[in-house]
Amino acid sequence: MHLNRRDFVGESALALSLLAALPAGSKPKRILLRSSWQTVNIGDIAHTPGVLRLIEQYLPDAEVWLYPSNLKNGVDAILQARFPKVRIAKKGSKELEHAYEVCDFMLHGSGPYLVGEKQIIEWQQKTDKPFGVYGITFARKDSAQTSPAAKAALEKTISVLSDAKFVFFRDSKSLALAKELGATCPVMEFGPDGAFACDLRDDVTAQAFLKNHDLQTGKFLCCIPRLRYTPYWTIPEKNRPLDPIKHQRNEQMKEHDHAPLRQAIIEVVQQTDLKVLICPEDKTQMAVGREMLLDKLPQSVLDRVVWRPNYWLTGEAVSVYTSSVGLFGNEMHSPIMCIGHGVPAVVCRFAEQTHKGLMWQDIGLDDWLFDLDDETQVQRIVPTVLDIAKNPDEARAKAAKARAFVEKRQRETMDQLNRAV
Template identity: 65%
Template structure:
């Protein structure tokens, strides 16, 4: 959680925070106009190089980038942003350019990236499962000497490999990269605790929400067509997302080798990890007037949903359940989620996007995952975080899913409280970035 020794925020950000808080609780606040970020000094707009967009086979990985871009557009509107992506294929580049027409994109090994290294003032590493672009942060630091910050990551302990010395060296390099950052915002408090325990010493290390909370991409026309075609009534259906222990990337990524160990683990645990989702679907269909949409977060999950959910449901409830057979991009998914009554399942970023838009969402996790799921505790939704390897958690999962429908007022109240907490932290983290941009070079 946020530390007690946080440096004071710059005044323009603090005032924006006050105004936003007042609006969220229904109060009025009269404030003099906020100065633009660089108007007082007459400086040219500061330039940020955003390192993000890790892959496009997962709508959560897609969502990181537009989420952070939305925050920059809202809180630091006079900055110029260049995206340094790993991948913006499969229609994602067009999606980003449509939503953010001023965005510059500098792809790897391009002249645009060389120019960005010369012109940009600050590198911002976007949300991810780790310091995804650790080598690129080192390169930026070595080649430019200019500052960088890390926004909304999980910091996982390195997995054991052939030589423990190699693992220790890799972790030491990661700690050094964290320490050289002007700030590091961890998307779960367990990552923050680990970084501190290992000796990371960035001037600011705090909890900071995953960038995907702010993702507001929309494709309402596609969503509306999908709902109409499948006779899903807005507000009268829940979304359910399946997931195996390990994403079988070898089924969707060219050149990715089949992993027999991960495959065997998936096969051993797939019934264990989906039986309760089926029970929840059956109970909702039989005891409420809501339907269920089985949908994917990544390109592997349509098949998982078909095998582990649809094909094993009782025939009498199948008319109440819709299975989405094809992948979708983030805009359509968000536009469907925001018309649902809630979401539950074995994924993380669809719940993140739901909470960011005031939609109740339940997260199930297991030991193979990183600590990212614990962000649900950090934002006040610990009752909606379930460890599928815990007997006690398993016992309360189905009743809690039912409560999204039967105790609607409580579900919406919890969701809104978490959303406001996330929004406040987003404002504070953007204020920290604004302060860094105003600091002397």
């Protein structure tokens, strides 16, 4: 990647200022990152390398330990290759005990909620050292209004958040709710999901895939399907029983939620020279893409539609996304990774996804966010996708503006971390 002189000087000055802030002979800052929740979703994988990259960039002398929940599917090797200095401290290991002794700060990574709440409490009880929270969604379950246990759990979470040095919420509605419920953390602000900063790449594998399917750079869009609830019961490694209520809701809404995506595919093929790649964000979505998109398309467009039948990992996906004109669909983290690389991305959301999708409003992409539960918004999905397909330069400029805002917030949030450790 070419770095111009202005960028080089700017980055060098920042690094030098951080180094200058260290007293002579002082030990490096040591951070324990609680992250890596699961690997059946490329977005959940992306949280960790995103935050690690930001620490690497803005706190270059910091020593980092990673306290993961799951590094399966080869993700452990991927992270070790990209971040060779990071130490892995798994639950119950001697390395984790050592990390608790020597680390100065626990950083809770991005997630759908305060996933590592128990570990934060353990950290407080065992070490009495500070912690912070980076890029989570915070929502109140309806049961908290009626169930004493749910209400108590919510109050406990608010108490934990209040004890943090900082809490960055990945959407403004989460921030507002935390304040409404009485959280008193001294620094509570909007902070981008860590996945925006994920720079994992697998260009070799991606280029082989693209070549095999005649998907040329700048000549295709990506489309991602999603059911209302992820059917984890269809993934053997998750070992979960069928949830009949969630399954029924999925069946009830799957045609409604994928009809606009199908129509967008049809219009793109008919009105432009682009192809469309139907691809997954998690291990359940290859089957959904086949059933709800590919198999229901008219024969006349199929020669320019590619369906990916197998799951992929984050690096290959990012390398494919960056070769595309843009992405649209019912997922969140592939769009996040796209915008993190300046690639246009449309997000279609629904109530079952909580309100994380509202981050698109926070970063200036209101026009690329659609609520599938609002029919007036549904009607605008196809024209918006077509506009990106027909005006790629304008779409890229819009994505670049959002990316610049995200990067500004990343710098500011890392400054908070640097001061808190």
